[in-house]
């Protein structure tokens with residue numbers, strides 16, 4: 001590099017690469033943050049899986065977005081999930097983020113809910129109760145997801161309570177026990193061993 005005459009090929013004089021320089025010349029693109037009318041000149045990848053798929057924000061909101069992104073960076077999907085699920089119940093998690101990690105490389109797509117106007121991404125399928133398990137889970141009064149250990153524990157308690165021997169051979173108790181047995185069998189069959 002020669003003194004005072006350093007030049008970058010192709011770059012016009014006085015043009016510096018600035019971290020806060022807009023990344024698009026498309027001035028018609030508004031900030032993706034709902035309610036913000038500023039120019040969305042700064043892009044932010046929607047997730048690590050689709051690094052070529054961007055949101056466009058104004059400078060203020062791209063910074064906000066990146067802060068939210070950084071907040072979850074380094075956390076495992078499980079940690080992100082439990083972070084987001086705090087104060088919520090298993091049945092109806094309210095996702096502050098549009099979508100959560102589905103794998104080690106997946107990251108949040110909509111931190112701080114900027115895209116409130118956009119359609120919410122579907123929740124993880126695994127958090128939804130499989131249709132065929134709704135009834136068995138209700139019978140055993142169990143949440144979803146559930147472990148084999150929990151299923152066995154619940155089954156033991158209910159089977160004992162509804163056993164005909166404990167109910168003077170009562171027919172209703174007998175029917176109830178059959179339902180409990182069927183629910184138990186269904187659940188144990190689908191749950192992975194070892195849990």
Ligand SMILES: [Zn+2]
Pocket residue numbers: 031032033036037038057058059060061
């Ligand atoms: Zn904005």
